[in-house]
Amino acid sequence: MSSLGPYTYVTLSMQSDEAPHVGVSFYTPRxxxxxxxxxxxxxxxxxxxxxxAHVHISTTGAGPVTDADLAIAREIFNAAARYLADCERLHADQSATDKAATDTAA
Structure with a gap:
C-alpha cells in the first residue's frame, strides 16, 4: 500500500454565475x-x-445561535464521535496485526 507523507490540500473552484467552492483536506499530524x-x-x-490552512466555523451569519446552528453543532459532534470510534477501532486492529506479525517473526 502506497501512502503520501502528511499534507494539507486546499482548492478553490470558481465558475461564472455560481458561488465559489472551497475544499480543505487535512492529512497531517500537525x-x-x-x-x-x-x-x-x-x-x-x-x-x-x-x-x-485555517478553517473557522461559527454561527449563522456570525450572529445569535439559531436552531439551525444547534443542529449543525450536533452533526459535527456526532461525526466527530464516529471519526474517533473508527480511528480507535482501526488503531486497535493495526496494533493486533503488528503484534501478530512480530510474534510470527520471532
Whole structure:
C-alpha cells in the first residue's frame, strides 16, 4: 500500500454565475483543533488549523445561535464521535496485526 507523507490540500473552484467552492483536506499530524467563545460578540467557534490552512466555523451569519446552528453543532459532534470510534477501532486492529506479525517473526 502506497501512502503520501502528511499534507494539507486546499482548492478553490470558481465558475461564472455560481458561488465559489472551497475544499480543505487535512492529512497531517500537525492539525490543531480548538473551540471557544468569542467574547466581543459572544458566539461559539470551532477551528481546524494546519500550517497551510485555517478553517473557522461559527454561527449563522456570525450572529445569535439559531436552531439551525444547534443542529449543525450536533452533526459535527456526532461525526466527530464516529471519526474517533473508527480511528480507535482501526488503531486497535493495526496494533493486533503488528503484534501478530512480530510474534510470527520471532
Amino acid at each position: 492539525l490543531r483543533v480548538s473551540s471557544g467563545l468569542l467574547l466581543s460578540n459572544p458566539r461559539p467557534f470551532l477551528e481546524f488549523t494546519s500550517h497551510e
